[in-house]
Amino acid sequence: MTALMSLTLGCENPEPTRALCQALGVADRVSAAHSDEPTTGFRGFSLSLVAPSRGHVDALLQVALDGGASVLQPASTSFWGYGAIVASPDGAIWKFASSSKKDTGEAVPEFDNLVVLLGVDDVKASKRFYISQGMHAGRSFGGKYAELGGTDGGLTLAVYPRKTAAKEVGADPAGSGSHRVVLGSDGPAFTDPDGFVWEPAGMTSER
Template sequence: MAAIKAITIEAPDPGAANAFYDRAFGLGGTIRTRAGEAATTGFRGCALSLVVSQPGTVDSLIGTAIDAGATTLKPATKSFWGYGGVVQAPDGTIWKVATSAKKNTGPVTRDVDDIVLLLGVNDVKASKEFYVNHGLTVSRSFGRKYVEFDGSSSSVKLALYGRKAAARDVGVDPDGSGSHRVVIGTDAGPFTDPDGFAWEPAPA
């Protein structure tokens, strides 16, 4: 099965971006940065989601992200689905931090259970078929609305929304063009998906 080993974020100042991520989330080598200044405007068609165990962890991670320079797109609040919020890093990458729990059940930690790359695509069905043909296995699917693929505990999971739904989920306008400013590191590349998301062999 194909797996996402790392996400590389392209930024004009990769050193500053890397320092932000170390301070904000401390995710180690799973999130990498490199120089990139390709033109991009508006919504880049993707977001990264950190799935955690309880609201206190959401607040802790969002708090350090804001302290490190992130801006709030959606304040952390309770919802029907649990508790979560959305911030945007100084390099423009959007981050969602969420839990299905509505109350803390133990001491607050900064442990992240899952990292999920959320892609807002033009045609969910077509993208689903593309990824299945490239070795990914579907774990959940809701027609043309949402698809989630299997991922091991050591890899980043992949999920697909329609572009408008993805933008709404993270609190931004769906309009945007240019570079996604993200490269997906895999053990099954290189290839580019129908929406222009590039996959390449993960760096050692």
């Protein structure tokens, strides 16, 4: 089975993003490389750190802010839980979230899962494509949501409709140009129907 193992964010200045990834504890899975490819608006993806409690969310948020991230949506409680959304120095969108609205234990910047969420034109078509690339089909809700691949790399891949993905992080779905991200897998290189580039993990080049 093919699995998502790593993620490389394209940045005009990679160093602040590398430092932020180190501070958040994801540098073993998320890296940064130079990119000056033109891009405008919503880049079609977001990263979500799923945490045990709201205290962990607050701790992660503070680490991100100390690392130069800017707040897109302040921490707040909703019917699904508690969360906040930021943009890292390179412009990538990060969400820190917990289904728990209560603090449990010490509030430290730790998380249970890192989810890479891609906004796609057609969830069902994307699911079929990724299965054809050797990925395992996980949870799926028709044309609304699908999880793909294993989590051997400590990453979960999910696809939403692009408008839904943008709405979830409070972004305008409009955007064009490069996604400025390369996804690393334990399989061969390919580009998906929405233009997301995949390369063998550990072999992503600066772009």
